[in-house]
Amino acid sequence: MNESFRIAQKIGLMFLPNSPIPTDIKQWATQQLRSKSPALGIKSASSYKKPQVLEWPKSLQPSLQKRDEMFWAFKENKEKFRRNMPGFQSEADKSRNRQENLMEDLDALKFAHRNVYGEDQLRLRFSSFWANHFRTANIFDNGNHIGHAIDEAILANINSDFSNMLYKVTSHPSMLIYLDNTYSAGPNSNEAIWARSNGRQAGLNDNLGRELLELHTVSPSANYTEADINGAAKILAGWGAEPGRISGDNLISLSERNRKIKEIGGTLNSWDYYKTNYAEPGNKTVMGKTFGPGKDALRQLTDFLAVHEHTINHVTFKLAQHFVSDNPNQTDLDHISRIWRESNGNLDQIHTAVIELAIASKEPKFQWPMNWLFQVTRLSGANAFVGWEEEKNNDYNDNIMRTRKIFEELGQGFWLPGQPNGYSSDKAEWLSGEMFERRIRFATSLYNGGFPTQKVEDIMNRIGANNVTRELVGSVMGGRRKFVALMCSPEIMGLENA
């Protein structure tokens, strides 16, 4: 592959068929970090005509408050189904409830569209890296929040600094719900005291406190103790709004729901929601540092953790392994962590250092299943995903699978259930017969149902395909086979450069 495409593969998503190819790839790459782009996508993929790339409609990108209200309505309606109330009985009613109130499928499609049509490919790759680092998977009540967290807590802060992103993610409802913080109450909180004297239960849940230390910041290498985890959990107690119903046996109106939510947390904003009744009074200690009572302690904690040496080393390794090399060398790691320290965790500078090292290193990086799909879709000008109108109306044709199903089949996706450690960037985790078979099948499907606009020969010429790839493609007969062979070549999978 020529240098431009080698870099676009390693740290980007490949150049779209009609986009110019930059001559100074390094300059282009660092400029990409600041290339602001709205969410781009297509309205419909059903026609044989190449769909026009447009901005995602605002109406399909509701505010966080609206998302909270929709999810509450979804759960309230489920209660109506349980009671077999009129209008809440048939399968059609059920699917309407999902369609009207759940955002996960549309959000997953928007993410896919951005990655397939976006002109800010490097930002998107870094955004996916952080979305994976701060994985908030779709378990139970999280479907309306993941997309918002990726767009607003991560992508919107990609030019910010690490401490800011860490705080914004930690306090985001997507994280608070996913890691069970919403109901966590300090052992000496008003809620816990009341519960104890009334034969009820309330107390601490240490899930988020633990993963905040283990995964998001210092990592086990810091040798923190259970007491540190407990301290973090106590600081976190009180954070998070109830995502679903809040009225026990009663059905209530939206205005009543909003009044209650406001009464409990003082605001309707679930991204800044702190229940003083659940808060643990007094000081807390985490890794030798003392934090005072109250809401501000969380920001102090995340700021403290963000600049911790073990955080810098841990996250530096993850960045380097994702973008530079499966086994990053110490010199590279030292370089990134030095920039991190010198810039006080400025993400633009950290990302720039990563980009420079990724370019300097000639090592190929095996591409994640989803990034590979985005890349081959971009290279070939095919449609891999439906348009937002089809997703919204549940209107699928024979050519393209449901968005959710695509990610399921890939074995990777931010809207699937999953563990908070995210997907590995180490190639060894992805070497499996079934995973490789999926690549053959997706390439076949893309050719058969995605109407690629680019010919195999033209793609090879454009990227400067190597001899192995050309010989492979030359050795098989027929358009489909040549297409599949190209997309599953070692070069396009990110296994070899030569």
Add this chain to the structure above:
Amino acid sequence: MPKFTRREFLQASGASLFLAGLPLPGFTKDKPPGTISVIMLEGGMDGLTAVPPFGDPNLFKMRKSLTPENYLKLNSFFGLHPSFKYFSGLLAKNNASVVHATNFPYTKRSHFEGQNLMQGGGLSPFAETTGWLGRALDLAKTPGRSMSLDMPLLLRGAHENDNFFPASIRNSGSLTTDLINMISNAHSEEGSSVFNKVSKKSTQKDSVVPRDPASLAKYAGKAMAMKNGPLSSVIKVDQFDTHASQGADEYGRHGERLAIVDDIIAGYKEGLGEAWDRSIILTLTEFGRTVKENGTWGTDHGWGSAALLAGGAITKSRVISKWPGLAERDLFENRDLVSTIDYRSVCAACIENALGLDHDLIAEKVFYTPKLPRVYDFIFS
């Protein structure tokens, strides 16, 4: 409920265990191998919910809303969760056992370190690039198969090991062997060896296999029952990490996961057919959960858990346990059930039984722990 001293309990349950005995000679290679299957329970299975030790007076004190009322009494001390309907039948037929208060010697309560260690089977997390089952299969020169999209660390280490997870991709047709072979040839060893497996699969008749865990188990069982089929398989069940609203009975969050395990065991039994008699299935989880219920009707990360063993290789059902007690002073760091049986010993016994390897060899080459106690006779005698 009658109170038991530990000694009384051990007598009552017939569950004495002596871990310091001299190793007995293992099977020789002449014995025809059996099959070994692992069900990985991701997130930390709650052994105290799965196999509630109702005879311990502290159980109900420590966890009000987590213990099913309708447990089945296994003996005067241990009960079985109502989700294990099929498994309870196997216990009655002397084809299953439970090991309780057991796990790998890992006490730091991280999912990811714990999962890595329970699969890698080395001396510390992230120390191994192969898994204990992979290494065992490599020693026995026999392949295994994972019923998953990825290749779990547990099975890595034997070159021929493969995985299976039925694809469902629109417009992708059937696999074309010669095309895959061409692609494979273009790759260097690393990619080529993986594509070769895809190629091999493409020559097999495509049967439509549903993807639910029970169907996968049935499929795995059938494959293992075939003359030249794999002798090992792995199935993973996720979402045992119930920090909130864990529930107690078969309709609770944890109970639903346990029912999946029960379905898997039933699927294996059906698929294995006559090969059941030479089979052993064991569960594996990174840790148990806190003895005390947390503030959100759930449990946090602990240490000791319970394990289920099933298969015709077992001829006498029992609860194998050296019960550490649930009183706060008996708990690890005042919060976790102590693991009194090193689960690596249980894994080693299952390998010994299924693959006909000598215990000392397994201890040294698979678990890198030459003095690993041998517990074979407590399970298979």
